[in-house]
Amino acid sequence: MILIFLSYLLLAAHALRGGDVGLAVFMIGTAGLAFSRERWAGNVCGALLGLASLLWLEKGAELINLRIFTGGDWIRLAVIMGALFAISVFSAAYCFSPAGRERFCRGKEQGWFRASIFLLSALLLEITRSKVFFPILLADRFFPGWGRAEIFLLAFYASWLGGRMFSPEGAKVMRPRIWALFSLVFFGQLVLGVSGVEQFLMTGKLHLPIPALIAAGPVYRGSVFFMPILFTVSVLLVGPAWCSHLCYIGAWDDQCSRVSRNRPSRKFKSRLIWLRLVLLVLVVGSAWAMRIVGISFVVAVWAAAVFGLIGIAVMLLFSRRMGLMVHCTAFCPMGIVSNLLGRLSPWRMKISSDCCKCMKCSKACRYGALQLRDIEAGRPGISCTLCGDCLPECASASIGYRLPFLSPQTARKFFLELVISLHVLFLGVARM
Known part of the structure; x- marks a missing residue:
């Protein structure tokens, strides 16, 4: 020693x-x-x-x-x-x-699991810090040269989080909490930055924190494709889990759906998830039309702000009452992009033939992805975001993560290692 x-x-x-x-x-x-x-x-x-x-x-x-x-x-x-x-x-x-x-x-059973999370988180943060041409970590912004001290703290937090989320029950409790924490840090930095502490803002022009602008913003500007690239890489790595772990707005919808403490309502029509595809076409098409016509930046910002306020209204009026994430499953254009693009990711959630169709998993799913027809088909619906809330509800362990050539338990560990490391990376570098 x-x-x-x-x-x-x-x-x-x-x-x-x-x-x-x-x-x-x-x-x-x-x-x-x-x-x-x-x-x-x-x-x-x-x-x-x-x-x-x-x-x-x-x-x-x-x-x-x-x-x-x-x-x-x-x-x-x-x-x-x-x-x-x-x-x-x-x-x-x-x-x-x-x-x-x-x-x-x-903690022998968690040894390499937590160690891998620590090392992967530190590696991702180090790569990001070394490749970006400006100080990306807050420690470097306020205390130049101290960035790796922040990396240690974030990696330690990631390992601690891995221990808390090691079991499905623990993950169900911790996921909404750390998701809300990420959103709080993200928007807290935005408020401080707009208030005058510029170290809390990213370099470049400020834009509205609305997920739809990930696609519409570059179309309107005709440049700056950093956010679409980051979004695409994240979805390819962890599939549609971007919507249940990494989206700064989705955490709001999640909290609204939990306010009433009701089980997710079965009145939600699953076909409404495709409304997001229509909205995606409208949003991107409107951004392109504004660019062609020459609509001013101020008008474009107001249009985006109105769209964002409508999304918040959907959370307050529908998600809160139905106990279901209506904004994410029926309104957010990037949600459907995540669901469809996530099909290219190797991660899947499967339901084995041992399922007794007790429907307890359906009552736990806030994305409406576990209707009876989905369970009979042996896989969640298109709106599944791999959140894992359904796992502790299944007494027969019939539902679980799948990755080729790995057992469901091992696949889940690899998935958590990736998604926790990305959560910590976003927590450390994501800002407007």
């Missing part, structure tokens, strides 16, 4: 020497995980130390070549770098050894 802690302190010192305070904090934070007895923490410590050993090899080769080129003494340097490499390798190996597994003995 002393060697593990020492290894991370050396990495933190190396980061400080290079002027990266955020990375030093990341390393110290990871060193703190070594004092936990959780299996996922041991896996994270071992995995990162394994990568760190490669860093010492690369840095050592670079410095030794420099010494040789300048005619300096390189043997002592090689011994020092070799010792750093050996300490990191030994410490990493300990984390996965029988002694290490005995040390990190808590």
Whole structure:
């Protein structure tokens, strides 16, 4: 344990020497995980130390070549770098050894599940931070160079969230909460940004936070296709789960549908889900027509605002009364795009032949995707968003996630790893 802690302190010192305070904090934070007895923490410590050993090899080769080129003494340097490499390798190996597994003995069943979420979240945030030409993380905006400290905190939060959502019952409780949290953070930053704290806004021109503008905005402007690309990539990764985990407006509809605490109403006509396709054509067509005719930006903004207000009215008047997400299933144009584009994603929700047709899952579905004909067909309807609320309601475990060549339990773990990591990524970088 002393060697593990020492290894991370050396990495933190190396980061400080290079002027990266955020990375030093990341390393110290990871060193703190070594004092936990959780299996996922041991896996994270071992995995990162394994990568760190490669860093010492690369840095050592670079410095030794420099010494040789300048005619300096390189043997002592090689011994020092070799010792750093050996300490990191030994410490990493300990984390996965029988002694290490005995040390990190808590939560064995969640070990690699939570560790994978931590590592994937950190990787996605690091890639985003390094590829964007401006400070994308708030820590870098307010405290330049501290971005990787925020990455550690977000990755730790992601791992904690994985533990809370490990069971279907836990996921059903946590999903609406973290979804609402994301929406609160997203719109909170918008309010602060508009109030004058510009660090809370993305660079570029401000636009209305209405999902329909993901498609209509670029059509009207004839440029700036970042949001459609981000939306498409997200849907290809996690299917229509974009609508139940990542949409900043959908969380409002979800909360409205839960206000009355009623079970979702069966009065909802499933054919209404195709109304969204009509609205998509109208919205995109109107944006194109405004561009061709030369309608001013102010008029276009007012038109979009009216559409957004109608959507809020649908939530308050229908979703709240019916206990069903009427806005998402019958009004939002991007909802139908997510449902149809999600067919290209490998994720599916299937119902096995063991189903007794008790219809408890139907009462839990707020997207109207589990009507009797859907259950008889062995799969949810087109409006399914892979939210997973139906899983804990099924006593026979007849419904579950499916991914080719994997069991439903393993498929669900992979799905959660992806969707939680994307939630954390959006939480860290999404703003107007």
